Amino acid sequence: MTTQPTSRPPEAVYIHIPFCTNKCFYCDFNSYVLKDQPVMDYLRALDREMELTVQNTPPGVIKTIFVGGGTPTVLKPDEMAYFLKSIRTHFPNWDDNIEFSMEANPGTTDPDKLAVMKDGGVNRVSFGVQAFQNELLSGIGRIHDVDDVYRSLENARAAGLHNLSIDLMFGLPNQTVAMLAESIRKALELDLPHYSIYSLKVEENTLFHTMFNKNKLPLPNEEDELEMYLLLMSSMKAAGYDQYEISNFAKPGMESRHNITYWHNEDYYGLGAGAHGYVKRQRHVNIKGVNPYIEATRKGLPQLDSFPISQLEAMEDFMMVGLRLREGVSNTAFQAQFGQTLEDVFAKSLHKMVHAGLLEHVGGIYRLSNQGVLFGNDVFGEFVGALTEV
Template identity: 75%
Template sequence: MPATGRENHTAPKAVYIHIPFCTNKCFYCDFNSYVLKDQPVMDYLRALDREMELTVRETPPGEIKTIFVGGGTPTVLNPQEMEFFLNSVKKNFPNWAEDIEFTMEANPGTTDRDKLAVMKAGGVNRVSFGVQAFQNELLSGIGRIHNTDDVYRSLENARNAGLDNLSIDLMFGLPNQTVEMLDYSVSKALELGLTHYSIYSLKVEENTLFHTLFQKNQLPLPSEEDELKMYQLLMDRMQAAGYKQYEISNFAKPGFESRHNMTYWRNEDYYGLGAGAHGYVNRRRHMNIKGVNPYVEAAMQKLPRLEQFSVPEAEAMEDFVMVGLRMLDGIRSADFAAQFGVSLEETFGRELHKMLSSGLLEEHEDRGGYRLTGKGVVFGNEVFAEFIGVLT
């Protein structure tokens, strides 16, 4: 009899940890982050250590395959704080896979040699730098504190520390950005010869400076037509340079895809630790308390949950399809059946047929499933929307 749902539960193999501090708040950022000045950093790191301890007591870890430290800007920690933090991770999650992927996000303005050496010694083997653009006027216009010189210096420092699995983030659709400016940034990025690039379009989120300006019609964004040209350009340039587009916004040399992010896109379990962090374990989602001091206070006593809830099977099925189709290899019918004990085609037959007929999806015969077509990649949101609320 086939297993349904997640009755054959295994311990999560992925860990997300949130460091909420940054040097300043970027104009587009709605992440749970706080300017570093006067923050109780060591109190936070001790509370984080306590949350890890309580978490592994409740759900013991197996072999950890990926760890991702995000923020905020984790690299605002000084070398002593960084060492304490990394020792804490290793103490609470001691069983690492031999080929573990341990990623830390970094700001090019906050990565000196001493800090990178501590990161390397503590097990970090992949660094993702938030570069965003290679024009200083664009960087200052979005509230970034670094300049292009910082980018080159930080990458050199990382390589000198023995860190060579490096990624950078770029953004398009920025205020006052032209197609030509993005082309220049992509050229400069490709000259670096890195293993991985994430390239995102700007989303104007609530509770940001950009949202306030947008509401006042004071945010000079590119036209929709130009934004589409930007996306097509970056896809063409990346492919021509030998990078595989393995997800809507992510490009990698073969074998250097972000395995941690693929945990999310495959709807698999992961621990979520730190202020405002989200976790997904045994089909239960949680979100932690967001504020630094309230988080610290709560975590010293119990798991610092703001909310937690079970995900109904129907919602988990929709998530599997919507998130999984972000990957250009798409979703496998066998994986859906293994996770839910029912047929993908029987569950979403009408929606799949409609997307196939419209040329936005195609059957992936090698993998026995479905993936976005070239047209579907460009209009991915239309595909994902087709599966929202179908079963719920």
């Protein structure tokens, strides 16, 4: 038995603002240095894409909006106001309890801009802090310093924004376990509802990749990196934060609902240059370049590629993203989407991972064990192509 894609209209929106003050040394996101960029032309193009998108696929009641980048908060207050008005115009029907998140860099959120954000409906801000040592920040190409972090958070709270999150990174060049411990301590002193903590990945087409290939990137060794991850997990738990996903920690009820949309493999609109969307078992990716994106919106939807996701691929995706959540994947949710049980489809892979001690089977749920959290990529990899290669 197979099921058709859900007919429920999308309730989540991702929007990409690709501009940054500068390019960080580790970044491979679709972002461009702000200087001399046609920002208002881009925002008008986004407005056109929103209009065409909702004509094509009308939205439901919008439960989450996430504005990422780049650095969305490099927009000037008048640009920000125009952008937020566009969202309201084309997605007017908001859930009473909407989560509207915007990524920000410390130092790019003055009181005037935060007031515009709050007035436009933003109620959650995620700051890319990364570390609490100025020498580490300059070493990864960040333009803010630690003082900017405190000032930005103070400004956000003064503007009435209290649902705040910060990103930290570990495994950075020249970072020690003691440095990470200090960053975690200072982060926890802020008493925020949410923290995201990521390990550095050296991606192609970045300055760090070039340095790595020349053996000029002084990364921590594997033992230290493992110690860093164990330290942050134990520190966050001791401070009362739930590790609800491999890299994310929250106070109860303060999890990122937008990201959970991804991890539950649910539909979302993807708008802006280089954005990805997933609607009615159809994935799309937009044209990446700023000017090509702007030009494309004058002729129609600015999509670079669009392709259907088969039932088998959708099942694999469900497992790969769902197992990132500490709650795991449930047989009930799987059956609701696909009309088959987890055991019907993935018995071999599930039994192998349980036997290896990387998955736990509790009732109708499979979830990462404590050991599995440390080897998550091995677990997710087990489901890559598990069905489509057969």
